[in-house]
Amino acid sequence: AQSVTQLGSHVSVSEGALVLLRCNYSSSVPPYLFWYVQYPNQGLQLLLKYTSAATLVKGINDFEAEFKKSETSFHLTKPSAHMSDAAEYFCAVTGIPTSGTYKYIFGTGTRLKVLA
Amino acid sequence: ETGVTQTPRHLVMGMTNKKSLKCEQHLGHNAMYWYKQSAKKPLELMFVYNFKEQTENNSVPSRFSPECPNSSHLFLHLHTLQPEDSALYLCASSLGMGGGTGELFFGEGSRLTVL
Numbered sequence: 001a002q003s004v005t006q007l008g009s010h011v012s013v014s015e016g017a018l019v020l021l022r023c024n025y026s027s028s029v030p031p032y033l034f035w036y037v038q039y040p041n042q043g044l045q046l047l048l049k050y051t052s053a054a055t056l057v058k059g060i061n062d063f064e065a066e067f068k069k070s071e072t073s074f075h076l077t078k079p080s081a082h083m084s085d086a087a088e089y090f091c092a093v094t095g096i097p098t099s100g101t102y103k104y105i106f107g108t109g110t111r112l113k114v115l116a
Numbered sequence: 117e118t119g120v121t122q123t124p125r126h127l128v129m130g131m132t133n134k135k136s137l138k139c140e141q142h143l144g145h146n147a148m149y150w151y152k153q154s155a156k157k158p159l160e161l162m163f164v165y166n167f168k169e170q171t172e173n174n175s176v177p178s179r180f181s182p183e184c185p186n187s188s189h190l191f192l193h194l195h196t197l198q199p200e201d202s203a204l205y206l207c208a209s210s211l212g213m214g215g216g217t218g219e220l221f222f223g224e225g226s227r228l229t230v231l
Contacts, residue, residue, distance in 0.1 A: 034219060043120070043206055043222035090159070094218060102147075102210060102218035103172075106159040 139207030
């Protein structure tokens with residue numbers, strides 16, 4: 001069965017500092033992995049995705065994530081935090097579609113706070 | 117209009133009311149989903165539809181009744197809800213098999229409060 005673990009429900013960083021949000025997954029099939037961001041009172045927006053091409057994936061707003069199969073990890077990073085990055089971040093995994101649709105498993109989310 | 121649109125954005129209802137949430141997608145996707153997002157809990161998948169057919173019902177109580185008349189529209193009919201059903205209800209769509217890499221496109225959600 002697939003599962004996703006996000007370490008740290010809350011992370012605080014100073015503006016300009018490195019952002020690191022952790023995600024570990026388990027999957028019995030080759031996974032697709034995603035990071036989504038949710039700003040207050042909004043839905044989730046896709047930040048980036050891994051779909052078995054390059055292991056280092058670049059997304060919007062200078063975020064990137066690296067797929068490490070040996071560590072079953074897909075951590076999200078950004079070199080320099082901006083105040084506008086304050087939001088909740090969700091890691092998700094899905095495998096081969098069943099019944100014509102993808103079954104997503106979401107992590108519990110990490111709320112990022114950026115300190116001035 | 118593009119993307120996934122949900123209405124209403126906010127809804128307050130009593131436990132004996134009947135109301136509906138609406139979702140519309142303009143992305144040409146074939147799969148549509150309802151998720152429930154409660155405070156301090158993971159996103160909960162409720163229902164999945166593929167080409168108008170329900171492919172997943174994640175043990176959702178019968179007081180939630182989904183309807184998918186076509187691949188672009190999805191409804192969630194609500195009746196005799198409980199206060200613990202208060203949450204943000206998110207609609208999403210995706211391309212299923214045969215296209216895309218399956219990422220979900222979400223609407224902005226309907227914030228439901230049950231009094």
